[in-house]
Amino acid sequence: MSQLELRTLRKEFTGGGEDIVAVDDVDLTLNDGEFLVLVGPSGCGKSTTLRMIAGLEPVTAGDVVIDGESVTDLEPRERDIAMVFQNYALYPHMTTRENIGFGLKMTTDLGTEERNRRVKEVAESLGIGELLDDYPKELSGGQQQRVALGRAIIRDPEVFLMDEPLSNLDAKLRTQMRTELKALQDDLGVTTVYVTHDQTEAMTMGDRIAILNHGELQQVGTPLECYHRPANRFVAGFIGAPSMNFLDVTSDGDRLTHRLFDYEVSADTARNIDEYDRVTMGIRPEDIRVVDGPDVQNPIEADVHLVEPLGDVSHVTLNVGEQRLTAAVPGGQTFERGEEVTLQFPEEHLHLFDASSGQALKNSSQSADEELAIHA
Ligand code: ATP
Numbered sequence: 001m002s003q004l005e006l007r008t009l010r011k012e013f014t015g016g017g018e019d020i021v022a023v024d025d026v027d028l029t030l031n032d033g034e035f036l037v038l039v040g041p042s043g044c045g046k047s048t049t050l051r052m053i054a055g056l057e058p059v060t061a062g063d064v065v066i067d068g069e070s071v072t073d074l075e076p077r078e079r080d081i082a083m084v085f086q087n088y089a090l091y092p093h094m095t096t097r098e099n100i101g102f103g104l105k106m107t108t109d110l111g112t113e114e115r116n117r118r119v120k121e122v123a124e125s126l127g128i129g130e131l132l133d134d135y136p137k138e139l140s141g142g143q144q145q146r147v148a149l150g151r152a153i154i155r156d157p158e159v160f161l162m163d164e165p166l167s168n169l170d171a172k173l174r175t176q177m178r179t180e181l182k183a184l185q186d187d188l189g190v191t192t193v194y195v196t197h198d199q200t201e202a203m204t205m206g207d208r209i210a211i212l213n214h215g216e217l218q219q220v221g222t223p224l225e226c227y228h229r230p231a232n233r234f235v236a237g238f239i240g241a242p243s244m245n246f247l248d249v250t251s252d253g254d255r256l257t258h259r260l261f262d263y264e265v266s267a268d269t270a271r272n273i274d275e276y277d278r279v280t281m282g283i284r285p286e287d288i289r290v291v292d293g294p295d296v297q298n299p300i301e302a303d304v305h306l307v308e309p310l311g312d313v314s315h316v317t318l319n320v321g322e323q324r325l326t327a328a329v330p331g332g333q334t335f336e337r338g339e340e341v342t343l344q345f346p347e348e349h350l351h352l353f354d355a356s357s358g359q360a361l362k363n364s365s366q367s368a369d370e371e372l373a374i375h376a
Helices: 046-054 096-107 112-125 141-153 171-188 199-205 223-228 233-238 267-273
Strands: 004-015 018-030 035-039 061-066 081-084 159-163 191-196 208-213 216-221 245-252 255-257 262-264 278-283 289-291 300-309 313-320 323-330 340-344 351-354 360-362
Touching (some): 035 046, 035 199, 046 081, 046 159, 046 191, 096 141, 171 199, 191 199, 208 223, 216 233, 233 245, 233 278, 245 323, 267 351, 267 360
Parallel strands (some): 035 191, 035 208
Antiparallel strands (some): 004 018, 300 340
């Protein structure tokens, strides 16, 4: 049971005479037993952050602190941390029993019998109790992943670090393992940092998520906070699938002007944007209304480019002038390609960002009472 703190953690690499700031002064505190997902696009510094926590990569500056004690200068094996890798890193010449028990053998003086008893217990809890005598090459991807997890769990560490542990599994198994892994972590209560580039994994697994871009922490919050109240345009576009739609407009007090439409905003919204001439409108696909009739507030004319029926919902790609938007509409609603439609962006669901900095100026009023933890 442990609290993990990253204090102004920084990593610079020098490559080809150029300095790369891979991790840019990240401050982050994980509560005891928390499952925190570190998410962001490829190259944003997720793995480097994890490797610094594990001690596999020296820090350029800053501190890794577990329960108030700095571990920054400790060797990896001296930190009470277990890591699960994307490629499982199992020993091919060892059976499941030996792979899971290997760490215990190296770090404790437990006898063979006690070691085997614990291995069996962990293997059974992971549903691989029948596979103790099998070698990795005889196991499926999902089974190998469970062995890798078993090897981490059996050490009963203060902190788990997981680097894209599900990415080698097929889509169905990944969804299943996602649920299992989250339940397992809940049961064990071990503080966990989980790295992924997959926003669905982040949303479904994290107690909180921390979003990185170019080595900088963009926002830390619960999945729903980050979804409804993104701190900036980057987070708004990264979290949610299909992605939020963006339209650049100019602002003139209570009116937003696009080449093809005007949008009048309420006095409340106008107050949020009164210092900004250029703003970006953001609207999530599920918040776009495709409406009939002339009496629509702030109508936006569009034509249907493509319809992707998914059953309960359809994703409709729309042209607003040159720009493509995506709307998610109830599966029963049908559209023809090329059909002219009228869209409405309900103001309560509208997001507005400063067009130059990307900073959020107004978010969806849904969950407006939720506490925000914005690190921008
Ligand atoms: P991915 O999801 O693709 O693994 P990531 O978010 O984990 O990406 P990192 O692997 O942490 O990103 O890399 C962050 C940045 O640091 C990238 O620009 C990468 O090219 C750079 N980098 C990582 N390791 C090194 C290294 N050993 N030498 C030089 N640059 C490095």
